[in-house]
Amino acid sequence: MIASNEDIKGLSYWDFSPKIKLIVTQNIFAAKCFRMALMIGVVAMLGHAATIQPTHTILSLDYSNTDTTVGKTSQVNSLPFGASDFQTVGGGDVFYIFLVVNPGTMTFTATPAVGSGFDVALYLSNGNAIDNTGLGTGVFIGSDVGIEGDPDTFTIANLDPGTYYIGVDSFYSSGAIDSPNRHQGEYTLTVSGTAVLGDPFAPVPEPASWLTIGAGFVAIGLNRWRRG
Numbered sequence: 648m649i650a651s652n653e654d655i656k657g658l659s660y661w662d663f664s665p666k667i668k669l670i671v672t673q674n675i676f677a678a679k680c681f682r683m684a685l686m687i688g689v690v691a692m693l694g695h696a697a698t699i700q701p702t703h704t705i706l707s708l709d710y711s712n713t714d715t716t717v718g719k720t721s722q723v724n725s726l727p728f729g730a731s732d733f734q735t736v737g738g739g740d741v742f743y744i745f746l747v748v749n750p751g752t753m754t755f756t757a758t759p760a761v762g763s764g765f766d767v768a769l770y771l772s773n774g775n776a777i778d779n780t781g782l783g784t785g786v787f788i789g790s791d792v793g794i795e796g797d798p799d800t801f802t803i804a805n806l807d808p809g810t811y812y813i814g815v816d817s818f819y820s821s822g823a824i825d826s827p828n829r830h831q832g833e834y835t836l837t838v839s840g841t842a843v844l845g846d847p848f849a850p851v852p853e854p855a856s857w858l859t860i861g862a863g864f865v866a867i868g869l870n871r872w873r874r875g
């Protein structure tokens with residue numbers, strides 16, 4: 648009988664009886680199943696996560712927030728072709744996250760502080776494929792018509808229920824002699840419309856995720872039942 652760890656020192660897998668081997672094998676199998684199910688479940692839950700780190704959460708409309716991109720890093724440097732007026736968004740950026748519960752109109756406007764000389768760029772993303780390499784396809788509408796000091800705005804008629812990000816950014820990654828703050832500055836973002844928003848940080852995991860995680864527990868239960 649094995650009484651302590653000392654008793655099995657120096658023994659290999661092949662020194663044990665077939666029954667012990669079976670139990671060991673079943674436990675390893677169950678542990679592997681559980682670990683794999685957990686990993687798949689976590690990946691499934693994070694599958695829609697973005698690389699974007701939002702600073703603010705928009706919980707309801709109408710919404711207004713004043714912030715600055717001064718001192719912020721550029722999480723996104725480039726947009727997909729055709730999504731906005733320019734692909735380049737090299738400036739520091741600030742992101743807002745929101746959850747659409749009931750579709751409706753939404754109008755986004757970023758207005759640089761008076762006298763700031765900041766040239767804002769504004770774009771909407773579903774967050775799914777966007778990344779800081781500029782290869783993302785998650786951005787599908789944006790505006791960068793206005794120049795230094797001008798607001799940028801756009802309206803979207805309907806957004807399917809889901810989580811979205813609105814980014815305040817800039818075409819420029821640095822200033823120039825005649826416009827030293829074209830790439831950064833204080834701004835006010837306003838969002839208005841008829842869409843109904845919810846809390847994006849109170850999600851219910853998709854049933855498929857729980858089913859996958861549950862598969863791990865089923866595998867363990869099955870092995871215990873077999874042994875019993």
Ligand SMILES: [Ca+2]
Pocket residue numbers: 720721722723724736737738739740816817
């Ligand atoms: Ca940027």
Ligand SMILES: [Ca+2]
Pocket residue numbers: 766767768790791792793794795797798799
């Ligand atoms: Ca602009």
